[in-house]
Amino acid sequence: MTFLGMPTAPRGVGHLRGAEPFPVAARRALADSQLRRNLGKATSTIRAKRAAVVGELPDWEQLRDAGEAIKAQTMAQLDRYLEQLEARVTERGGTVHWARDAAEANAIVAGLAAAAGATEVIKVKSLATDEIGLNDALAAEGIAAYETDLAELIVQLGQDRPSHILVPAIHRNRAEIREIFLREMGDVDPALTDDPAALAEAARLHLRRKFLSAKVGVSGVNFAIAETGTLCVVESEGNGRMCLTLPQTLITVMGIEKVLPTWADLGVFLQLLPRSSTGERMNPYTSMWTGVTPGDGPQQFHLVLLDNGRTATLADRTGRAALHCIRCSACLNVCPVYERVGGHAYGSVYPGPIGAVLSPQLTGVQDNASLPYASSLCGACYDVCPVKIDIPAILVDLRARHVEESRRAHRLPGPEAVSMAAASWVMASGGRYRAAQRAARAGRLLGRGGKIRRLPPPLSAWTAARDAPVPPAMTFRQWWQQEHGDQP
């Protein structure tokens, strides 16, 4: 990269890119009828729960406005709040590390775990550590990472990838989970049934020994309070709290956008998050800690502040709103695209509508060029977002950025660019437009019985499953002229 005299924010690396474009991965997912059943059932259940608990709050829209305003104000002064957070955490006995990208963050965590003499770490469910591929990086250093969130455990045991922000194993049903446990757990009762309580109990027994023996816990964070240096994790199972309190050393990896200015701000987000996320009024476990408390909990605390493309995202006026995301996953659960293809097709640890706007910004849009188009722009995501991220507007903006960057890179225009330019040229002139309408009427020749059953590429993608209308004998404007003459 050419040095232009300005510091360049690093691009995100890690689990943010898919091996194949979205439409290709989606086609395979759509063919999996079991997957579609699992997703349809899970998302419709959680949609209904969310709608019910959100409907209970008369001031929900004001809460969303407050959430949006707090996030926008925080992002406008992010540098200040991060330095304030660093100062408070350090005052309270913690150590703060700054990581420009995934590779730096992984090296910091692996070094800290090795220094603590650990060959095993236990983990709280964390997207940031999924994003940087921490488990693989630790394994390369001879350190085994154990996921303790039930769904993350299912994914880890199944040597699978998460497919949902909140419910990483949403693509699995009970029978599949039982099968994974029987195959991978080793110490499991062979008579295990697929009863959810029995599956949870098997996981509990499996994890208990790890909780009691591990020297190091690793977590992410939902919120960090700049004015006090307090970190906050919300969860449902209590396994997170075990990891946060039992080991001697706690290492927390936090995306820099997670900071909130004041303690009072939590009051807004602890109302918005559980209702949007699990469809509960309040989540069962909310853990908060500030530095180190002598004689109570971990005696070594490290906070790793992760950039990995976030500063670059912050630089874009429209796209920066994607950093407001609190990872509730409400947008996934209402998205008609996500519901049908699942999370793996997005290629990144951030799937669904928010992933389609976040991943391309973290990596640079050319590295995730198919994601901004993975939406029909139906707008359901914007309506449920607890911090009012206008995802459709960012998608449209990212599409424009993709086209402009391709143009600047002097790539030859593809058939699409040519057809868009041609359509614009035609539509910008009344005469050319009427000539094109005459040409379209030639399409009448393709019609059979009032419909067109096959069109040439790229419109063959349309006629694969849909008939196309036969152009009428007379356009509207011809009819108008016939009725009203040529006056404008």
Added chain:
Amino acid sequence: MRIALFVTCLADTLFPDVGRATVSLLERLGHQVDFPQAQTCCGQMQVNTGYQREALPLVRRFVEVFESSDLVVMPSGSCAGSVRHQHAMVARRVGDERLARRAEAVAARTFELCELLTDVLGLDDVGAYYPHRVTYHPTCHSLRVLRVGDKPLRLLRNVAGLDLVELPDADVCCGFGGTFAVKNADTSTAMLADKMRSVLATRAEVVTAGDSSCLMHIGGGLSRLRAGVRTVHLAQILASTQAAGPTRTARPEPPEPPEPPARAEPSARAGEEPG
């Protein structure tokens, strides 16, 4: 009132009956309709596909053509949404603040048909007659960009003879999404299959909506299935009267629809039952 019609390029070229119905409805209600013939397209397809530079001349043209009109109506929630939420943005992207201001001024006088009827003209009942079993699909952009709410349903409930059936999961996208239907054709088809299942479950003869584009998508799928359910634009229903009957169509009407199947099998690839 004098109302300028932006017919939309799609209706002009492929669905002229929708434009004719809009004209006949507004004239029946005592208004004068203008059709500025220099109009072409709002540029939404270019904007939503990433080609904002190509959309700029279309935005400028729209502004120039309709700047002198007091009221602009269009039989499309999607195009009205583009005029209201995208035109100024396209101008600002190239730093043309003057054009952006002019676009905002025109957008403030631009209405989708149901908005015009209920909000501007104050009507819930347009005196229409349409003796059919009808289900209404609220298109995404009328629902979530324009926020038309129940305005179309209020108008439909007052149509004499019309048997309005509620569409299950009505607010879910049909999968059209402009170039999405071609770029992500498989996902679009899966969404369409579920929408068609909902339509068929209503046992309606007609599915209606405020956008020709979504109706072209749903209708294209239903036609391929030979499902016997017709798509008819809301303007055509509201324009129909007992005296005149439904607005004439350029194409022959299909014969009376057969009984819809009790359970739809939209396509082999995308027809699984939901869980």
